[in-house]
Amino acid sequence: MREFWHYFKNGLLGENPVLKLMIGLCSVLAVSVRVDNCLGMGMAVIFVLTCSSLVISLMRNFVPNEVRIPIFIVVISTFTTIVDLVMKAYLPPLSKAMGIFIPLIVVNCIIMARAEAFASRKPPLYAVADALGMGVGYTLVITAIGVVRELFGYGEFLSHPVFPESFQGMMAMILPPGAFLLIGIYIAILNWSLRRAKR
Amino acid sequence: MNIFLPTILVGTLGLAFGLMLAFFAKKFAVPTNPLVQEIERLLPGANCGACGFPGCSGLAEKIASGEASPNACPVGGPRVWAELSRLLGQESGSWEAKRALLLCQGGEGIAQTVAEYEGVADCKAAHLLPASFKGCRFGCLGLGNCVKVCPFGAIHLDTESHLPVIDWEKCTGCGKCVAECPRNIITLVPKREQVTVACVSLDPGKEVRKLCSRGCIKCQLCVRTCPEGAITFENGRIVISREKCTLCGLCVEKCPTHCIIRVGEKLALLEVKG
Amino acid sequence: MTKILRTALALTVVCGVAALALSFVYVVTRERIASEARKELDEALALVFPEGENFTPIDLATLGPIPESKELQFLEAYEAIKGGKRQGIVVKVASTGYGGPIVLLIGVDTEKGTITGIRVLEHQETPGLGSNVAAEPFLSQFLGKPLTSPFTIGEDVQAVSGATISSRAVARACGKVAELLRGERE
Amino acid sequence: MSTEFLTIFKIIVSAAFVDNIILARYIGLCPYIGMSSSVANSIGMGMAVTFVMVLASIVTWILWNYVLVPFGLEYLRIMVFILVIATLVQLVEILLKKNVPNLYRAMGIYLPLITTNCAILAVTFLGVDYGYPLFQVVIYSISVALGFTVALILLAGIRERLRLAKVPNFWQGYPIVFIATCLLAIAFLGFKGLVK
Numbered sequence: 001m002r003e004f005w006h007y008f009k010n011g012l013l014g015e016n017p018v019l020k021l022m023i024g025l026c027s028v029l030a031v032s033v034r035v036d037n038c039l040g041m042g043m044a045v046i047f048v049l050t051c052s053s054l055v056i057s058l059m060r061n062f063v064p065n066e067v068r069i070p071i072f073i074v075v076i077s078t079f080t081t082i083v084d085l086v087m088k089a090y091l092p093p094l095s096k097a098m099g100i101f102i103p104l105i106v107v108n109c110i111i112m113a114r115a116e117a118f119a120s121r122k123p124p125l126y127a128v129a130d131a132l133g134m135g136v137g138y139t140l141v142i143t144a145i146g147v148v149r150e151l152f153g154y155g156e157f158l159s160h161p162v163f164p165e166s167f168q169g170m171m172a173m174i175l176p177p178g179a180f181l182l183i184g185i186y187i188a189i190l191n192w193s194l195r196r197a198k199r
Numbered sequence: 200m201n202i203f204l205p206t207i208l209v210g211t212l213g214l215a216f217g218l219m220l221a222f223f224a225k226k227f228a229v230p231t232n233p234l235v236q237e238i239e240r241l242l243p244g245a246n247c248g249a250c251g252f253p254g255c256s257g258l259a260e261k262i263a264s265g266e267a268s269p270n271a272c273p274v275g276g277p278r279v280w281a282e283l284s285r286l287l288g289q290e291s292g293s294w295e296a297k298r299a300l301l302l303c304q305g306g307e308g309i310a311q312t313v314a315e316y317e318g319v320a321d322c323k324a325a326h327l328l329p330a331s332f333k334g335c336r337f338g339c340l341g342l343g344n345c346v347k348v349c350p351f352g353a354i355h356l357d358t359e360s361h362l363p364v365i366d367w368e369k370c371t372g373c374g375k376c377v378a379e380c381p382r383n384i385i386t387l388v389p390k391r392e393q394v395t396v397a398c399v400s401l402d403p404g405k406e407v408r409k410l411c412s413r414g415c416i417k418c419q420l421c422v423r424t425c426p427e428g429a430i431t432f433e434n435g436r437i438v439i440s441r442e443k444c445t446l447c448g449l450c451v452e453k454c455p456t457h458c459i460i461r462v463g464e465k466l467a468l469l470e471v472k473g
Numbered sequence: 474m475t476k477i478l479r480t481a482l483a484l485t486v487v488c489g490v491a492a493l494a495l496s497f498v499y500v501v502t503r504e505r506i507a508s509e510a511r512k513e514l515d516e517a518l519a520l521v522f523p524e525g526e527n528f529t530p531i532d533l534a535t536l537g538p539i540p541e542s543k544e545l546q547f548l549e550a551y552e553a554i555k556g557g558k559r560q561g562i563v564v565k566v567a568s569t570g571y572g573g574p575i576v577l578l579i580g581v582d583t584e585k586g587t588i589t590g591i592r593v594l595e596h597q598e599t600p601g602l603g604s605n606v607a608a609e610p611f612l613s614q615f616l617g618k619p620l621t622s623p624f625t626i627g628e629d630v631q632a633v634s635g636a637t638i639s640s641r642a643v644a645r646a647c648g649k650v651a652e653l654l655r656g657e658r659e
Numbered sequence: 660m661s662t663e664f665l666t667i668f669k670i671i672v673s674a675a676f677v678d679n680i681i682l683a684r685y686i687g688l689c690p691y692i693g694m695s696s697s698v699a700n701s702i703g704m705g706m707a708v709t710f711v712m713v714l715a716s717i718v719t720w721i722l723w724n725y726v727l728v729p730f731g732l733e734y735l736r737i738m739v740f741i742l743v744i745a746t747l748v749q750l751v752e753i754l755l756k757k758n759v760p761n762l763y764r765a766m767g768i769y770l771p772l773i774t775t776n777c778a779i780l781a782v783t784f785l786g787v788d789y790g791y792p793l794f795q796v797v798i799y800s801i802s803v804a805l806g807f808t809v810a811l812i813l814l815a816g817i818r819e820r821l822r823l824a825k826v827p828n829f830w831q832g833y834p835i836v837f838i839a840t841c842l843l844a845i846a847f848l849g850f851k852g853l854v855k
Contacts, residue, residue, distance in 0.1 A: 022689070022692055022693070022833060023689055024689075025685075025688040025689060025692065026685050026686050026687065026688045026689070026777050029685040029688065030684070030685040030686075059487075062483065063483060064221070064476075064479065064480040064483050066220050066221050066224040066480050067216075067217050067220055067221065067480055067481075067483060067484045069745050069749065069774055070213075070216060070217075070220070070484055070742055070745045070746055070749070071483065071484055071487045073741050073742065073745045073774070074213070074484075074487050074488055074491050074738060074741075074742055075487065075491065076741075077491075077737045077738040077741045077742070078491040078494055078495055078738060080737055081495050081498075081734065081735070081737045081738060082494075082495070082498050084737065085498055085499060085502045085506070085734065086498070086502060088502070088506045088509070089502040089505035089506045089509065090505070092509045092510075092513065100781060100784060100785070103736075103737045103780070103784060104686070104777045104780060104781060106737055106741050106780065107741070107774075107776065107777040107779075107780050108777070109689045112774075113243055116243050117242075117243030117279075118243075171602065172845075175844075175848065176682060176683055176685060176844040176848075177841045177842070177844040177845045177848070178841075179685065180837050180838070180840045180841035180844055181837070181838065181841040183837050184830075184833070184834045184835070184836075184837030184838045184840075184841065185834070187832075187833050187834045187837065188829050188830050188834035191829040191830075191832075191834065192829040195828075195829060202493065202496035202497060202500060203493075204730065204732075205492045205493075205495070205496045205730075205732050205735055206489050206492045206493045206496065207489075208492070208726070208730065208732070209488045209489065209491070209492035209735060209738065209739065210485050210486075210488050210489035210492065211485075212488060212739065212742065213481075213484040213485040213486075213487065213488025213489065213742070214481055214482075214484070214485040214488075216484060216742065216746040217480055217481030217482070217483065217484030217485055218477065218478075218481040219746070219750065220480070220481075220484075220746060220749055220750065220753075221476070221477040221478075221480035221481055222477055223750060223753045223754065224753055225476075225477065227753050227754060227756070227757035227758075228757075229756050229757055250693070253694070253700070253703070253704070321825065323823050323824070323825060324825065326823060327823055381822070381823050488742070491738060492735065492738070495734065495735060495738065496734075496735075499734045571851070
């Protein structure tokens, strides 16, 4: 159980997939316009990541090397399609807002990276711990970006107005440049705080 | 709705692709260095490209050849680093500790100084200027960025020559100075006795002769001298093959400008003689 | 040879199982997805033609010759029925805006010859500027306008500031729909 | 004839610049950040992406229109497409390695990066979504790849200059790269509205 926590915590900060490893960026930037989208995307990624890590870890001894990547990607795509279908059925507005980025979870490098780097080498319990940690770490970052973008871009939080009527949204925050700017600032802050902590 | 049709269809697709892949992988197999494969097995294999090399196999090759450090994979993190070091440490024949080496002897009194530099004492700033205050466009500026960046205090500026001196006892081969140097004259080399050309100038011999008394003038005397054929002239620079070199020292003696140097196992102090 | 077969078989089995699982999920969710889509359309239809009790899809060709336009496509048409009688027509059109097609639902009362409602279903306009054409203040300008209006930006319709092209796309859609349905008026 | 030419021109400009896959759609960022450390790397990556993108969109277009749609299996799209791409990439890599080692050295080594490159999958999806005929799909995928390569080379050029610049301590590395990307994205916003 101790090791379970160890692997779980690893993904939160030390090896945070977005800020430290620089993977899975596409969906982080594209979806983080509103907080509810971020949470939805986070949940979807956690689900796909955990399920595929578990399955891949269970199969790890039976997979021939030549078809390793096709097999992993088929497993991942199955869970992604399930998420896609379920979201369309039960959460249609959310599914519409995320558009093509739900299918693109398949190629979210986080999932393939963790499948290859971790799940295909470790027993299922640890694979799940690692997947959960990575997934939660991803969700934390994407939500942190989403809060700022929604607040300044629309002047709202979870679609509730925060600022007085006269507030005009900052367009740049909603458009791509704002996303790039914010993630740059976040990484710089993380670097800075890590360096301070070391001292 | 028939749910078996898709199963059969996709299954067939899988069968076809699987057959193709397995067949071609066997038929067109290219023998690769077993060490590279070993390293690649340890790497995450996500092929994300975050390391700056083309995929995990690309990085594996570079690690095996010593051009990349085993901690270059940001995805694998410290764990992969530890595993790789263990692997490489065991196979000591193909893996050696690296040390930083300055490939320039153009210190004070040896290389020409054509102008007084009074700007910020920073190599990068000085390098950005269109003209160099040192005559040579390739040589060390001696402003000490590498000294500042070294986390181990292994580099200091020599008081006479104003060139950085790297203490191989303290150097860990982390490569920070290599990345810092705007002129790319610091490189990582295996930690052992070796003979190397301490000049990276691409200028023609005549130019070099004017600018520096320890620069490579491309006379290629060493190429002709070497009994092992270990020295070649490639793309405007002299290259000494570490594999072929027997450390006989003939080239060091013959070099008219003394720009081929012998580096000891313990230290990379360039003996700057008058 | 056996190795090749084993490798291929591994991929086959994984693919087969994956497809089986997926088609199962698909069968379970299919009804729900269809009904969600239907519900969404019904809600939108009810919004652009509040008086209609139910809506039936009709063939666009029955409405007469479709106005030619490069920047406008007629997609679908619905009859709005109240008390068993046709009250109006709802047309779905795609009009080229700033970032791509703006898909609109436009409701027309064929008896009075006025626009009853207009709604943006999909768009890719710049958030914060062009996206405002999907908002109430702009769209409500069209409510109750007779089909004979010119629907010209600057004359009878005010553009969203900073988004002339997007506004013009919506106005153009209304104009063309009006042109099509003018003949329908009984 | 001229209208056809115009459509194709429109596809090229909008796919390569207006809707630049990286700077306007945020797709394909991992290799964009990873492979932009030098101009040489980015050119190799651009070539490999172009090659695979065109190949993948042709194959998936055929599968989509002649297998998935007739059988009513649209929902298997994600799985089938990604399976095709993964296999294709691996095959091309094996073949190049053995038969054309020179080409392999120039671009093949970038191929493994591409399986998990969302840009490829996105292009195959978008090509099908837009309902282009086969010829236009090819043009579309080439233009997207062109846009990808342009963005990659632009950033690589900036990063080569950045190495010489004095960047505040904790901004070094990725943060400053993202700030540069932000400015690039602003520049590309200027293309918006170019194609009507």
